[in-house]
Amino acid sequence: MSLPIIILVIVVMIALYVLSVYNGLATMRTRIQAAIQEIGNQLKRQSDLIPNLETSVKGYLAHEKDILKMLSDARKMISVGQDASGKISELLPKLQIVVESNPEIKGSTVVMGLMDELRDTSDKVMYSRRTLIDLTADYNIRLVTFPSSVVANMFGFKSEKGLETPTSGEFLKVSQKDTETPKVSI
Amino acid sequence: MINVYESVDANKRKSAIIIGAFVVFVVLASVLIAKGMAAYYGYQSSGLEFTGIALVISGIMSFASYYWSDSVVLGLSGARAADRKRDFNFYTVAQNLSMAAGLPMPKLYVIDDTAMNAFATGRDPKHASIAVTRGILDKLDRTELEGVIGHELSHVANYDTRLMSVVVVLVGLVTLLGDWLLRATWFGKGRRDRNEGNAGAIFMVLGLVFALLSPVVAQLIQLAISRRREYLADASAIKLTRQPGGLISALKKLGLDKEPLEVANKATAHLYITNPLKNQEGGINWFASLFNTHPPLADRIKTLEQMS
Numbered sequence: 102m103s104l105p106i107i108i109l110v111i112v113v114m115i116a117l118y119v120l121s122v123y124n125g126l127a128t129m130r131t132r133i134q135a136a137i138q139e140i141g142n143q144l145k146r147q148s149d150l151i152p153n154l155e156t157s158v159k160g161y162l163a164h165e166k167d168i169l170k171m172l173s174d175a176r177k178m179i180s181v182g183q184d185a186s187g188k189i190s191e192l193l194p195k196l197q198i199v200v201e202s203n204p205e206i207k208g209s210t211v212v213m214g215l216m217d218e219l220r221d222t223s224d225k226v227m228y229s230r231r232t233l234i235d236l237t238a239d240y241n242i243r244l245v246t247f248p249s250s251v252v253a254n255m256f257g258f259k260s261e262k263g264l265e266t267p268t269s270g271e272f273l274k275v276s277q278k279d280t281e282t283p284k285v286s287i
Numbered sequence: 288m289i290n291v292y293e294s295v296d297a298n299k300r301k302s303a304i305i306i307g308a309f310v311v312f313v314v315l316a317s318v319l320i321a322k323g324m325a326a327y328y329g330y331q332s333s334g335l336e337f338t339g340i341a342l343v344i345s346g347i348m349s350f351a352s353y354y355w356s357d358s359v360v361l362g363l364s365g366a367r368a369a370d371r372k373r374d375f376n377f378y379t380v381a382q383n384l385s386m387a388a389g390l391p392m393p394k395l396y397v398i399d400d401t402a403m404n405a406f407a408t409g410r411d412p413k414h415a416s417i418a419v420t421r422g423i424l425d426k427l428d429r430t431e432l433e434g435v436i437g438h439e440l441s442h443v444a445n446y447d448t449r450l451m452s453v454v455v456v457l458v459g460l461v462t463l464l465g466d467w468l469l470r471a472t473w474f475g476k477g478r479r480d481r482n483e484g485n486a487g488a489i490f491m492v493l494g495l496v497f498a499l500l501s502p503v504v505a506q507l508i509q510l511a512i513s514r515r516r517e518y519l520a521d522a523s524a525i526k527l528t529r530q531p532g533g534l535i536s537a538l539k540k541l542g543l544d545k546e547p548l549e550v551a552n553k554a555t556a557h558l559y560i561t562n563p564l565k566n567q568e569g570g571i572n573w574f575a576s577l578f579n580t581h582p583p584l585a586d587r588i589k590t591l592e593q594m595s
Contacts, residue, residue: 132389139386214375217375217376217379220429221375221379221383224379224380224383225379225382225383225386228383228384228386228387229386229387231387231527231529232386232387232389235387235389235526236389
């Protein structure tokens with residue numbers, strides 16, 4: 102094989118590589134955008150779901166003021182655009198206790214259904230975030246590792262933020278209290 | 288302590304090495320057996336056309352089971368489609384995890400059997416199905432179920448059905464070739480005057496040795512690949528759920544379940560989360576474990592515990 106052909110083959114291979122990296126990065130960037138929308142989508146689902154759940158279990162849980170209060174708090178948080186997953190995970194164990202101590206409620210499929218739906222909706226928001234985190238990590242890794250980093254620089258791909266989390270603060274520290282084993286009293 | 292990313296990468300690397308070794312072995316075995324055939328037939332043919340024919344036959348035999356893998360297995364298993372109301376946890380967990388993995392939602396089935404097991408099949412993520420038994424849905428809680436579904440979805444995401452089908456085709460190729468050479472030499476003794484000299488004799492002998500041993504060796508490597516893909520699916524499941532505890536406790540419960548799954552057979556065993564035949568659980572020694580489609584549960588649990 103003569104030299105020009107070898108050079109031609111190498112050039113074509115490099116061009117194909119650049120093309121595939123470019124397309125890969127552009128695809129991933131689009132998927133990251135979609136993942137962000139998915140989080141919004143799941144929060145929207147949650148905000149449609151919780152008021153309905155609240156209405157449907159009100160009658161069953163009339164005596165459980167605490168629980169109804171938390172449920173309506175969750176609904177209020179969602180109505181102003183906040184994510185209520187934290188509130189829900191606080192609510193679930195309490196609901197569990199009520200259910201266990203009250204055979205009548207335990208038998209009611211409505212309340213059991215409420216628990217299932219609450220757990221599912223907070224899972225869904227969590228997993229939609231997981232998608233965003235994983236996609237962004239994969240994308241950002243390609244941006245900084247050789248040789249794809251060269252192509253990324255060439256076309257000016259910028260790193261994606263992913264889930265915006267403060268990079269400093271209390272949550273990065275472990276206090277003395279956190280190191281102690283929690284005591285569970287039953 | 289290994290983090291999930293390292294674990295997934297390490298498993299992919301090891302898996303690629305075994306697959307590479309398998310391909311090298313298959314090529315070597317087919318060439319040597321083909322040479323043996325060529326020597327036997329007095330170099331009237333290169334022997335390579337036998338390899339071609341064997342590949343085509345083996346491919347055709349496996350194509351159906353690959354292309355229709357979902358409907359074949361599901362038809363055999365007597366599964367019913369899952370619905371959101373009846374199988375709330377199964378349905379929603381699969382929905383959430385396939386979203387997290389960026390996969391289309393697979394078709395979901397429930398097998399009416401009290402044995403605890405689950406499997407995934409389908410030629411690519413668009414045609415994937417996941418089936419679980421009634422028993423597993425009844426005995427696992429939501430977190431444990433997430434581990435199991437995560438494992439099955441990882442099989443889908445890693446294209447394990449496709450990989451194992453290719454492996455099966457290649458094992459079939461080697462087996463067919465070996466079989467032909469053995470038959471030819473067995474039935475055709477002294478049929479022809481052969482004066483091909485030393486090289487021919489060496490290739491004859493090498494070809495015969497490989498014809499005898501290759502099918503077994505190829506199957507052993509196939510099983511090693513299957514076991515490695517199980518470890519990979521475990522690790523990828525944890526990458527999805529970030530809750531090793533769930534899968535660990537699910538595997539422990541699965542280990543306690545001694546009931547074999549009636550609808551499973553040897554051909555589909557590698558698809559399940561644990562060996563559905565239960566024939567080799569307990570007292571596994573090193574030699575017996577070579578013939579397993581799944582690594583011992585204890586080893587899988589130990590590996591997962593290192594991640595938590």
